Amino acid sequence: MSSEMRAYVARRVLMLIPLLLGLSLVMFLLLHIAPGDPATASMPPSALSNPDFVEQTRKNLGLDKPLIVQYGYWLRNLVTGDLGTAYGFNRQPVLDLIGQRIWGTIQLQGAALAISLLIAVPVGIISATRQYSLWDHSVTVGSFIGLALPGFWLALLLQIWLGVKLGLFPIISTGQANADWSERWKYFVLPIVVLALPNIAYFARFMRSSMLETINQDYVTTARAKGLNNRSVLYSHALRNALLPMVTVVGLQLPQILGGAVIIEQIFAWPGVGLLAFDAIGKRDYPVILGITMVVGAAIMITAVIVDIVYVLLDPRVSVAGGSSNA
Amino acid sequence: MRSQDATLPASHVASLDTAAEAAATRSRSSVWQRLKRNKLAVAGLVVLVFFYSVAILAPVIAPYPYDQLTSGMRDKPPSMEHWMGTDRQGRDVFSRLIKGGQVSLAAGFVAVVIVMAIGITLGAAAGFFGGWVDQAVMRSTDVLLAIPLILLLITAASLFSPSLKTTIVVIGVSSWPGTARLVRGQFLALKGQEFVTAARAIGASPVRIMIRHLFPNSLAIIIVQATIWLSYAIILEASLSYLGLGVQIPTPSWGNMLQDGQRELLFGAWWLTLFPGLAIFLTVLAFNLMGDGLRDALDPRRRSR
Numbered sequence: 001m002s003s004e005m006r007a008y009v010a011r012r013v014l015m016l017i018p019l020l021l022g023l024s025l026v027m028f029l030l031l032h033i034a035p036g037d038p039a040t041a042s043m044p045p046s047a048l049s050n051p052d053f054v055e056q057t058r059k060n061l062g063l064d065k066p067l068i069v070q071y072g073y074w075l076r077n078l079v080t081g082d083l084g085t086a087y088g089f090n091r092q093p094v095l096d097l098i099g100q101r102i103w104g105t106i107q108l109q110g111a112a113l114a115i116s117l118l119i120a121v122p123v124g125i126i127s128a129t130r131q132y133s134l135w136d137h138s139v140t141v142g143s144f145i146g147l148a149l150p151g152f153w154l155a156l157l158l159q160i161w162l163g164v165k166l167g168l169f170p171i172i173s174t175g176q177a178n179a180d181w182s183e184r185w186k187y188f189v190l191p192i193v194v195l196a197l198p199n200i201a202y203f204a205r206f207m208r209s210s211m212l213e214t215i216n217q218d219y220v221t222t223a224r225a226k227g228l229n230n231r232s233v234l235y236s237h238a239l240r241n242a243l244l245p246m247v248t249v250v251g252l253q254l255p256q257i258l259g260g261a262v263i264i265e266q267i268f269a270w271p272g273v274g275l276l277a278f279d280a281i282g283k284r285d286y287p288v289i290l291g292i293t294m295v296v297g298a299a300i301m302i303t304a305v306i307v308d309i310v311y312v313l314l315d316p317r318v319s320v321a322g323g324s325s326n327a
Numbered sequence: 328m329r330s331q332d333a334t335l336p337a338s339h340v341a342s343l344d345t346a347a348e349a350a351a352t353r354s355r356s357s358v359w360q361r362l363k364r365n366k367l368a369v370a371g372l373v374v375l376v377f378f379y380s381v382a383i384l385a386p387v388i389a390p391y392p393y394d395q396l397t398s399g400m401r402d403k404p405p406s407m408e409h410w411m412g413t414d415r416q417g418r419d420v421f422s423r424l425i426k427g428g429q430v431s432l433a434a435g436f437v438a439v440v441i442v443m444a445i446g447i448t449l450g451a452a453a454g455f456f457g458g459w460v461d462q463a464v465m466r467s468t469d470v471l472l473a474i475p476l477i478l479l480l481i482t483a484a485s486l487f488s489p490s491l492k493t494t495i496v497v498i499g500v501s502s503w504p505g506t507a508r509l510v511r512g513q514f515l516a517l518k519g520q521e522f523v524t525a526a527r528a529i530g531a532s533p534v535r536i537m538i539r540h541l542f543p544n545s546l547a548i549i550i551v552q553a554t555i556w557l558s559y560a561i562i563l564e565a566s567l568s569y570l571g572l573g574v575q576i577p578t579p580s581w582g583n584m585l586q587d588g589q590r591e592l593l594f595g596a597w598w599l600t601l602f603p604g605l606a607i608f609l610t611v612l613a614f615n616l617m618g619d620g621l622r623d624a625l626d627p628r629r630r631s632r
Contacts, residue, residue, distance in 0.1 A: 018466070019466065019469050019470055019473065022466065022467075022469075022470040023470045023473055023474065026470055026471070027474075027482075030482065030483060030486070031482075031486065034483075034486030034487055035486075035487065035488070036486065144367075144612060144615060144616060145612065147611075147615060148558075148608050148609075148611040148612035148615055149608055150562055150565055150566070150604065150607050150608060150611070151566075152565075152566060152569050152585070153585060153600070153604035153607065153608070156585070156589055156592065156600060156604075157600075157604070160592050160593070164593060255472065255473070255474075255475045255476070256475070258475045258478070259475030259476055259477035259478055260477070262475070262477055262478050262481060263477060263566055263570070266570065277478060277481075278481065281481055281482050281485050281486075282485065284486070289482060292478075293474055293478070293482075296473075296474070296475065296478065297470075297473040297474055298473075300472075300473045300474075300475075301469075301473045
């Protein structure tokens with residue numbers, strides 16, 4: 001790593017601190033300017049009529065303090081690696097709650113992403129090498145359809161036809177974590193199909209155009225002119241360079257992937273961070289919402305930095321000297 | 328078209344403005360020619376014109392009032408009287424679908440107007456003025472882009488009481504960063520061109536340069552972006568309404584019709600979810616085809632893919 005590269009990495013990593021602070025401030029303000037009181041959000045009506053009890057609850061949750069003080073406390077805890085305590089969820093630490101759920105999300109999303117790439121990359125390559133063939137046209141039409149299908153609608157249809165009517169796959173994921181893998185994989189099928197379909201469409205289209213662009217480059221023509229056979233030109237010269245932009249595309253898909261988790265996990269009752277977020281939002285559990293946003297935000301920001309760095313390392317044409325941040 | 332602008336004699340601001348407009352008109356007509364040759368894009372356009380016409384003419388076309396309850400007509404499958412069947416309350420699904428389309432398409436349209444207004448203004452300011460303005464705008468986009476949009480939308484929509492208005496405002500004010508970045512990039516690239524320097528030299532004000540020179544030359548890219556966002560906004564509205572956080576019943580929208588009908592699906596009433604789902608799918612597909620065609624038509628160097 002050159003010194004320029006080291007400076008670039010350091011600059012990008014340091015920039016994460018103000019960005020994460022900004023993110024926490026935006027979310028903190030959003031949560032606290034919204035109407036409604038989290039102290040009473042999940043209280044039974046009988047408790048609501050007792051003002052002393054409501055006041056005591058507000059005090060216990062720290063909601064009686066001025067906003068700036070609440071934010072100060074929250075920041076002070078954050079520095080020590082503590083995301084605070086949930087209002088509900090048996091008042092567990094937010095970090096523990098996220099820790100219990102994050103594995104579920106990583107398993108599902110990781111599998112979906114891996115399958116998407118395993119399908120999309122070859123499909124895109126074949127399309128590019130046979131441009132305007134029947135296969136290519138079918139892939140183009142297919143990817144338009146894949147991108148336009150609303151995920152929640154597809155989930156609903158699959159749940160009814162494959163789940164209820166044919167009984168092939170379970171439609172609700174409760175309890176899947178304890179099942180044996182010989183049964184457990186069935187829980188993954190429907191959510192993975194719904195998650196992977198738009199990604200396959202998007203990645204395949206991108207892979208196709210990236211490959212087409214590379215095939216038409218001079219050095220590929222040169223390799224052909226030298227008399228190398230088509231196969232070796234495609235796979236040893238063109239493919240490597242065509243795959244490069246995929247790194248960026250996949251990395252930058254992360255916000256969409258994590259966003260999709262919220263809806264899909266809710267539909268399939270998948271025990272992941274997305275479902276936790278959905279529950280927390282419904283109960284106005286501010287510390288949990290804030291904690292999840294921070295973890296997700298940090299993951300997305302760090303991925304963006306890694307993607308940029310990997311790109312610089314892989315592509316010698318990209319220079320970092322004097323380059324500003326990711327603006 | 329940009330290079331043509333640059334070679335024009337810059338005698339005074341007015342002639343430069345006219346030239347910019349002429350270039351814009353010229354390219355508009357050839358864009359239309361190229362777009363017409365793209366069959367998929369034309370198909371998308373036809374579908375969209377049809378859907379928007381139906382939505383606008385909803386009260387005339389709908390055979391029944393969308394909220395008319397008919398006892399004894401619960402969950403009836405499609406028939407001659409009710410083309411798309413009836414729902415749990417005995418309401419005509421076809422009439423509701425048309426009214427829901429009006430709500431969904433209008434919501435998407437207004438949300439995109441807000442997205443574009445904020446995105447273009449901030450992106451233009453960032454690209455043109457640079458310096459701390461640029462830093463402030465870009466760092467804000469960094470922060471907003473680090474939260475998955477749907478998570479932000481669900482949070483905001485459920486904190487402020489869910490309604491049609493909340494949905495539109497929430498989508499509008501949280502979705503601008505992408506557009507801002509795009510417009511910024513475009514303004515940044517154009518700012519250094521000769522025709523802008525010429526306009527500046529003869530004393531055109533920054534606002535005039537932005538509105539008369541930079542904006543018309545960025546219009547192509549902005550139109551493509553708006554088309555794409557129209558389809559996103561419709562999906563986002565549908566997702567929120569499906570989760571019960573968007574448009575609230577009894578006002579129908581394609582999203583809440585899906586939510587309303589999903590329980591009946593278990594008992595075989597497929598018409599309640601099939602038609603609204605198809606409507607969303609076809610609208611989004613049409614927008615994507617159109618957006619793709621527009622992008623190719625506006626940038627002739629791009630091979631049609």
